[in-house]
Structures are given as structure tokens and as C-alpha cells.
Amino acid sequence: MSDLRKDPIVGRWVIIAKNRAKRPNELNDGLLERASGFCPFCEGHETHTPGEIVAYRQAGTPRDAPGWRVRVVPNKFPALEIEGDLNKRGQGLYDLMNGVGAHEVIIESPRHLRSTAELDDATLGDVFWIYRERLLDLKRDTRLLHGMVFKNVGAAAGASLEHIHSQLIVTPIVPISVVEEIEGSHAFYRYRGRCVFCDMIEQELAFEQRIVFDSPGFVAFCPFAARFPFETWIVPTTHASHYETLSRGGADELARVIRRVMQKIEAALDRPAYNYIIHTAPFDTQALDHYHWHIEIIPRVTKTAGFEWGTGFYINPVPPEEAATFMRDLELPAQTAQEITPTATG
Numbered sequence: 574m575s576d577l578r579k580d581p582i583v584g585r586w587v588i589i590a591k592n593r594a595k596r597p598n599e600l601n602d603g604l605l606e607r608a609s610g611f612c613p614f615c616e617g618h619e620t621h622t623p624g625e626i627v628a629y630r631q632a633g634t635p636r637d638a639p640g641w642r643v644r645v646v647p648n649k650f651p652a653l654e655i656e657g658d659l660n661k662r663g664q665g666l667y668d669l670m671n672g673v674g675a676h677e678v679i680i681e682s683p684r685h686l687r688s689t690a691e692l693d694d695a696t697l698g699d700v701f702w703i704y705r706e707r708l709l710d711l712k713r714d715t716r717l718l719h720g721m722v723f724k725n726v727g728a729a730a731g732a733s734l735e736h737i738h739s740q741l742i743v744t745p746i747v748p749i750s751v752v753e754e755i756e757g758s759h760a761f762y763r764y765r766g767r768c769v770f771c772d773m774i775e776q777e778l779a780f781e782q783r784i785v786f787d788s789p790g791f792v793a794f795c796p797f798a799a800r801f802p803f804e805t806w807i808v809p810t811t812h813a814s815h816y817e818t819l820s821r822g823g824a825d826e827l828a829r830v831i832r833r834v835m836q837k838i839e840a841a842l843d844r845p846a847y848n849y850i851i852h853t854a855p856f857d858t859q860a861l862d863h864y865h866w867h868i869e870i871i872p873r874v875t876k877t878a879g880f881e882w883g884t885g886f887y888i889n890p891v892p893p894e895e896a897a898t899f900m901r902d903l904e905l906p907a908q909t910a911q912e913i914t915p916t917a918t919g
Contacts (some may be wrong), residue, residue: 576892580798582757582769587798588888614736616641618682623647626677627706629699643699644680646705651676652742659716659745675743675877679703679722686737688726688844690835697828703779704741704851705824708817711743712856719747719855722816727846729873747855754852755864762863770865771812772795783897785837790823791830795893802875802891803838803900807831807868814861816853831868837900838872846873 576589613621619637626645661670681700682692689697700714708720724739725732759820777783777794785793785805793807807830809823819827831849838847853866877893881887 578798578847580796581773583753585798585800587800588886589799589892590888590890591892601823602842604704612685612736614680614734614738615685619644622678622680623649627703628673629703639683641683641870642696643682643703646678646680647701648676648740650679653744655714665734670745673716674744675714675717675720675741677741679707679708679739679741681737681739685735687735688737688835688839689724689849690832692737692832694825694832697832698825700739701819701824701827702821704739705817705819707741708853714743714815716745717743718857719744719751720853721748721751722851722853724847724849726848727873728751730848732846741830751852751855755854755861758865760862762869768865770808770867774808774810778913780893781846785897785900786830786833788826788830790826793830793834797893798805799889799893799896800887801871801873801889803842803872803896804889804893805834805870805900807836807870808865810868813866814854814858816851816866818860831870834870834900834904836905837903838870838889840905841896841900842872842874847871848873872880 578589579585580587583596611621612618616639617778619625619639621639625637625641625648626647628636628641628644630641630644653672653676655673655675657671657673659670659673661668663669679700681689682696684690692700693898704722708722711717711720720743722739722741758769760766761772765772773796774792777792778787783794783797785795787793787810790811791807791809793805795804796806807827809819809827813819834868835847838845847870849868849870851866851868854861855863875888875890877887
């Protein structure tokens, strides 16, 4: 029989449809074959992107030239633009404002790679550190309220270019999904006096069945009310509401953890398209006792259809306990496994 499960943060109900379950290798056809043709993100093609905002590069190499490890540029086709005033206004019952914000692309390697699992730990640590640098910089703009870092890998996940990259969109309003998370976690805190994410970490480590991997600073698990097959969250074990408070050591540890998790997801699902999103508190808030930044990884192996759009329910055909067990038990090739001292399972 299927389960109806309630997310403890936002109150969203999910149907875990066990009777619709498939074997993991039947869920996905894999990523598309490597695309041919010109890539503007490869090293040597720097003049084919907008001018770089910041880059980690070899000493003495000029801007917009080879020699970089990680490079940030404005999106060539931005959803929002940094120039201008908000000009908030109304049209009868409707509210609108100018599309002011920021839209940046983080090019994560000069080499033509496709997935997070293909990056080495040092480069991936730089990626997570440059996210922090960009959030701290844009946080100084009082017009802007929230920064969302996300990655699309594969056409099914919305990627228009194959070369490994992520994006940052900073908005003058707080997205509704963030508001719902903060309000839901605040309601839990008012009732119980504890952070719901901290409670989730404690319970998942005690229960163990949904743990994918853990290290001293981070826990990766399939959430109880997972919306999608093999959906995985990575949550820091030390309470923090804002991603930009991450230390350099934390960025390096996060890099090792997410690389290990992505290796497991790709091995389980034959290199699926996927998204990951960093959920963090708004710029204009101080440290929040009730909210906890985290990363959500969503393999794109099922499609959202009419029932989901009409009801807000998600149907997940793979129980998170089964997905976590499958990934946890996977033996990775020795040359790809990274050494992390686990605290419990790994």
C-alpha cells in the first residue's frame, strides 16, 4: 500500500507509491551523449562570454584570459539585471516592480566536464567558496533580499549548455518557497523550541535507514517525505541559517561530501540529469535560530504531470528508505572514492 507522508517543514504531503516502484536502473535513460560543437565556457574562449566578475586564477594571468580555475561571469541572457531602480507600483489589485537583480554564471572548470562528480575536491571546494564570496558581495546591495545558487545538469534539468556550471540569481523579493520554509520552521520552533532541521539530523542519524553518507560537518539523507526518487539533502551538522557563514574548511568538507553523494547518485541511476539548490536565509535577516541552510539534490528521473500540478501532491515511486539503502550499499570504484572520516554511516 502507498504512504501519504507529510513534510515537517512546509506541511506538504507526498504520496510514496510503493506499488509503482521500478528498479533504479529502469528510472532513467542517462544523460545525453556529449554534445559536439563550440563551447563558450571552455578555457581559451573567454572573449565569448561577458567579462568576468571574479575568478580564481594563476597569479599574473589577466582577466578574461586562460589561467583560471573557477570563473564567474554575468549571464548573457539574464532573468534580472543589476542596473536601475525597483520602482514598486500597483495596477489596481496587481503589484509589480522593475526586474532588478543579479544573474551570474559560475563556470566550475576550464575543462569540458559535465557533472559535479567529475571535479576534483580542491576545485569543488573553490566552487563552494566562490558561491559564498558572491553572496557576501551582493548582500551589500540594499535593493536585493535573497540569493539562490542552483545547478542544472542535463537537458531534462534545464541546462542549455553542457559544460559544468552553476548559477546565482539574486532577487529583490524573497521567493515564496523560501518564505514557506522559514515560516514552517518558525512554527515548529515556537511549538517545540528547537530547529526542525537539527531535529531531523538527530532523528535521521538515530534511525539510519535514510542516511546516504555523513561526515563530521554534514549529513546527507533522503528526506522522509521525498518528492522525487533519490532526492537527497545535505545539511550541516552545526546550526547555521545563512550559507555565507560557511568557513573555508567547511567548504572543502562540503566539496568532498557532495562529490561522494553525486558519485552514488550517478552510479545508482546511470548518470541522470539533476538539479541542486542551496536553500539559505534572506540577506536582510540576522542569524535565525529556527532556520538551517541546506542543499537539495533532485535527480530528474520522473516527470511532473497533471495530478501534481492540480493538487500540489508529488508522487514518488521509490521510498526514500530504499533509495538511501541502495546508494549507501553501492561500492564505488577505488579510484573515485574520497577519504572522509564518517561519524556513523558512509
